[in-house]
Amino acid sequence: MNKLTFSNLFFALILFANLGFAQEYKFNYQRNLEGITDGWHSIEIPVDAYSKLNSDFSDVRILGILANGDTVEAPYIIQVQSDSYDNKVIDFNLINEVKKSGSYYYTFELPNEQMVNSVSLSFNRSNFNWLVTLEGSQNQQEWFTILKKNRIVGIENNNTSYQYTTLEFKNVSYKYLRLKIPSSKNPRFNKATIEEKILTKGVYTSPMIESFKVVEHNERNETEVLLSLQKMEPISFIKLQIVDSMDYYRPVSVEYAIDSIKNNKGWQYLYRSLFTSTLSSLNKKGYNFPNQVLKHLRITIKNYDNEPLTFSKAKIHGNPHKLIARFTKPATYYLVYGNKRAYVPNYDITRFEDNIPKKNKQLIVGDEVFIEEEVKAEKEALFKDDIWLWAIMIFAVFILGWFSLKMLKN
The missing domain is CATH 2.60.120.260 (Galactose-binding domain-like)
Incomplete structure (x- = not known):
């Protein structure tokens, strides 16, 4: 066996393994889409779906079943309906x-x-x-x-x-x-x-606040405001109602929970920074920030040597997300989601947003259905377990290296 044969074997194994990485469209939830009449339509993401989506919306797909049973995918862009x-x-x-x-x-x-x-x-x-x-x-x-x-x-x-x-x-x-x-x-x-x-003006929602709790940490001169929503929803504005009439300006940091664990003290949350600013009596308009899907907020106010402020409640609102999708083939279409391993899709239309119509008819989104059977695209993975794929890759590298050393010795 010569060097060319070894190289051909190596690259064949690489190609074989890469084909196995072709992602399988496996989702947990689907919703029927009704009212498709034109090429372009808008789809508002239902509130109940946010808790089941990946944080970057990478698992959102619009799949259609053609009359012959084949699957087609409709490209889309995501828009946040915020002020501009x-x-x-x-x-x-x-x-x-x-x-x-x-x-x-x-x-x-x-x-x-x-x-x-x-x-x-x-x-x-x-x-x-x-x-x-x-x-x-x-x-x-x-x-x-x-x-x-x-x-x-x-x-x-x-x-x-x-x-x-x-x-x-x-x-x-x-x-x-x-x-x-x-x-x-x-x-x-x-x-x-x-x-x-x-x-x-954009489109606003007013999520329901489930709990509002103020905790004083006198040992470090800080006040924590813990806020939880009834559902996970997009938030882009928050305003704290302060009872005190005195002048104040204090550093404030706002964080949102990204994970949680349960121990003997109850649920403990892991937070990520949302933004930092200054809480000031000069600016009572509240804070606007990029839309973020969340359920739990922690707001920390640094009091320094001042008396803690008195907080009565909070006002929040957010901007819903909508999909602008292009439909080119008659089919029965579904909004599907719920795949932790999904990648962000790469569609041509994301590079030509200026050519997308500004006004599009909104589709009716049906009730959520749990998918027991897999909804698959036309491309299927050859292997379902990544361990086998990596094993093939390692084996290929080992074989090529072993034969290369043998030829060098000869």
């Missing part, structure tokens, strides 16, 4: 910067008939606390109040680094904007960003 912003930055000129009667004034000239609703400020100072006023005018003679005594603050110390310097208001259209900062010291104004933020 189209931020238009407005060009302007800083035409005036003066100090008068204990206040600093900054006048901005904008293009005519330009709508604005946001001004973000930057200063060459780390620590400040000012109650600013924003006014608008068409001629610099008559001024109209847009915001009055709106607090902006910057805090920089060993424990925290925090700034809140964005002014948000309803749409206005003025030729001139004037910012007033009451301050005994020069604010050292750096720059401003003036924008028109155009909001396209």
Whole structure:
């Protein structure tokens, strides 16, 4: 047996083993899809399905059974039905910067008939606390109040680094904007960003909260808020209701449970960080973050040397996920899921999202059915046990190495 024969044998074994890795479409659950009339349709993922999906949605498939019994797969993309912003930055000129009667004034000239609703400020100072006023005018003679005594603050110390310097208001259209900062010291104004933020509202759900518990850890000056939902659902917003009326700013970290174990103390959760921020009396709007499917939240507030805050409840909402799918063949289609070993599908349409219609008829998703028999795609695995596959690979490498050494000796 020559070297070429050994090489051919080796690569044949490699190919044989790789064919065995062809993934079998084996799922635990299916739902019938009804109402397919066009090429493109949307499918909203049912709330009850989230707890059975992989965290990356890698096990979601849309499979169809053709009239001849063959299986076809419909490609899809996943969309989160969240808010979207189209931020238009407005060009302007800083035409005036003066100090008068204990206040600093900054006048901005904008293009005519330009709508604005946001001004973000930057200063060459780390620590400040000012109650600013924003006014608008068409001629610099008559001024109209847009915001009055709106607090902006910057805090920089060993424990925290925090700034809140964005002014948000309803749409206005003025030729001139004037910012007033009451301050005994020069604010050292750096720059401003003036924008028109155009909001396209998303779709929201309000998951039911099953439990809300506050735990004080005085030994480490921390407060924990433990929150559990009735069902595992997508969450993208949280707001804590605080009873106290005093000013505060404290570091906050938010985590969600990714696993759990049960011991003699009950269920213990393993958490992963969701986001960190600052809990501040200046920003009572709550926190927006990327949609995350979860059931248990742990919110940790660092109190330092301050009295713990009093929390009464929490407000949360999320954005449902939907699939935009393309159907090209008449078949009986199912939404199937529940496969821990599934990979994320690779569809061509993910590279051409701009060509997908914006509006698509939503399909009716049927009740969940547990799959006792396997739903298989056209490609079937030659081997079901990975141990055999790896054994073949190792054996092939061993044989090739042994014969190579033998030839070298000869």
